[in-house]
Amino acid sequence: MRTNYSDLAAVDGRRRLNMDKVMTAVCFVLLFIIVIIPIFMIIYNAFFYEGKFDLSLFTGQMTDSKNLAAMWNTLKIALFTTVLGTIMGVFYAWLLGRSDIPMKGVMRALFNIPYMFPPFLGAMAWDILLNGRSGYLNRFLVSTLHLSGMPFNINSLGGIVFVEVSYYFPFVFMQVVSALERMDPTLEECARIAGAKQRTVIWKITLPLVKPAISAGALLILTTSLAHFGVPSILGYAQGIYTLPTRIYSVIYNTGGSFDGIRQGAALSVMLVIVVALALVLQRWVLSTGNYDIIKGKSMRPTLIKLRGAKLPLLLLAVLTLVLIVIVPLVMIVLISFIKAYGLPLKLENFTLAQYARVFNANGTLDSIKNSLFASITAGVVCMFLGTLVAYVVQKIKPRGKGILEIVSMLPYSIPGTVLSIGVILAWSGALGVTLYNTIWIILVAYMARYLSFSMKTSSAALLQVHSSLEEAARVCGASHTESLADITLPLIRPAMVSGFFLIFLPAMREVTTSILLYGPYTRTLGVQIYSLRDAGMIPQAAALATVAIGLIIALNTIVTLITKDRKGV
């Protein structure tokens, strides 16, 4: 049926009070300021010097052996993390989605925890346990097994990959679980009837059908890992292992934030962006996916595969995995936060609450919590409205250039946070007459650019669900364009807007990558504060603040779940 087109928008556009045009213009202007200017500044500064085209900086950085090593490390870590994380994600998704393993509900919930857990806190915990020189677990193993050297060294490429896999495999896991849930089970049953064995069905039917979900999740792991700062910086520094994001940070840090350092950072950023772009192309090439429609309207109960004898060992494996990646790091951080001095054995007499008192009396801790709350809430609220505005313009007004609008708003999503920070520094440190450097506003601007696409995506999906006849019905009832927008469309997508807010607020609260390059003396964020406490060797204090941060995140998450559960099915 031809009900999808409508002249109404075009016809409204001709009227005197033209809200659509105003909204479209606002979108273009804001996106230009927030996204285009920083990206332009990076490219400009990497390739132009004093107004002239100059490749020497870029080629200099490209041929620097340290940078090349960093690039090589970045690629190795990302590749291994992606492959291992994808295998792990698919395996557990299948185990929890399609087998008769017990306690599925609980396990499903637990397997989502690593997704909320800030990876750099995980890295901190594992560093405490398996540090090549002083790890608690290492020392314990040496003393009990009488080994001559430390058995594990987390401060290695392998260690970094291990920690990243632990926290990134849920990207694939969640995608695949939901694809398996929506898959029509008769597709599998058909294959069985046709004579295929269980094993053949898994390889020939189930896996190919969920391939789009797998590849979407794998892509997310790949780009996140390439751009990731926290884990390699915590685990790699001590051993001189650099990745491009940590290298950019150290270049800027070592030059004390001078313009020269920032320019080098910009050149390195271009390198990182090229690597990410190559990875995207590679991924598309390796996992070129068909787009199957495996979604069925009615939810059907899939036939579960009986694990029989393997049930208990597999359950044990799943539980052990959870213990290893969730419980152990969590417990470790909490325990260390109570220790009198780092390195003391974990005995009751060595425990104290003094670290909490110390960290809260320390310079900047309370400020950092305040800063993080302010920046996250403000970024969340602004992006919620701006993202919805962009989504509305793209989905409903469809002006000329809507494709550009869409691409520009999604761009920061695939640009590493470190790169974005450099762009923001270059743009808002006076080069254009506005100086935000060392203020909380520069962090806010960076957060907005980084997270805008989150709220735009959720609002877009919600707007697509709002059938055009709902707005049309309001128009026939006498409501003007503005009234139908305010009374019908906005209330209908409000739940999506709220969830868009939390999608921004929660990651922003524990953010390190972007703010580590942007913070000033009074504008540390929570993540930065934990990071710098640890960097300064005050590990128990860092652990204490981390415990508080985790508590905060869990509490906020619970509130979100409660709020979203209460809502009536709209």
Added chain:
Amino acid sequence: MADQIVLRHVTKKFTTKTLGDIVAVDDFNLSVSEGECFSFLGPSGCGKSTTLRMIAGFEDLTEGEIELCGRIVSSKKKNLYVPPEERGLGMVFQAFAVWPHMNVFENVAFPLRIQKMNKSDIDRRVAEALKHTSLTGLEKTFPSDLSGGQQQRIALARAIVTNPKVMLLDEPLSNLDPKLRETMRFEIKELQRRFGFTIIFVTHDQAEAMAISDRMMVCDMGRIVQIDTPENLYNKPCNRFVHNFLGESTFVNVLVKDGKVYAKGDERQALSLTAPKSAAAEMVVATRPNEIALTGPTEDGYQTHIEKRIFLTDRTEYLVPVGEQIVKVQTPHRVAFAEGEACCVRFVEPMWYPVEDAAAEKERSRRQLV
């Protein structure tokens, strides 16, 4: 009675990516009088929905003008366009379009709130609208807790609450099951009798249109084919398309030679028919399966046999070869023939149409892709 809705030379063109320009509505001229129930009928892609949406104001015209209740609401020549909210219409959509975030009362009260009516009037009028649509008692319920039929009643209540003069119904019954459809059809007619509004009813279901309409417009491929009462449309369809679209049809291609009429593929046995004077050498004879006389082999008519017998619930259907074609004949159950039995068929006062050219068929299928 005064003409309430008038369309003059209304034309709508679209440009599509894959198929180029499409004239969705080609020079529509019609007028609907006050209190009339007028149906737009036709297969998908015929332009009926587009026309309705132009009357509602959701689509602009490419050419022509539309007059509602004596006032021009869309005119290309005068560069005039009144937005939907200022046209004072009632409308019911195919997908119901009840707002899921408002309860029944709020859905129905919405048009009145937009008019800034005071609370006691709103309460009174909503209560009245709900009473007429049998929704009383469900005021606080949310649409998601109601059945499809009830949701469509909300849409109806919302459309009648402002007491509009014109009601636009865009396939309002097609999402309901057959039994419910009949009930709702009756209720819509009942509401019209009580409130006296004019109805424009869009549907592709000919039985539904016949039952509800005073007059109907049959359109095809963006053109009006015929406008008439249901009775006339059924009994005197102006072409093969209308004949086929309304009710069941049987077509036989015939050859006209020396005043005699032969079924195509059999020139030994003439059909007892007289061709109209204007008839070409090849024609199509159209009739209804239940109007063909089926008799024993001795009687007057075309001698043939029963190819297949199909027992339908309320009648029996026979497939009978006539020349190279198979003709569908329907009789009451008591006229019983066995398969293979010899028989006679006779066409009683059939309609005569020219053979449709292949180009028209092609155009129809092309448009249905859009």
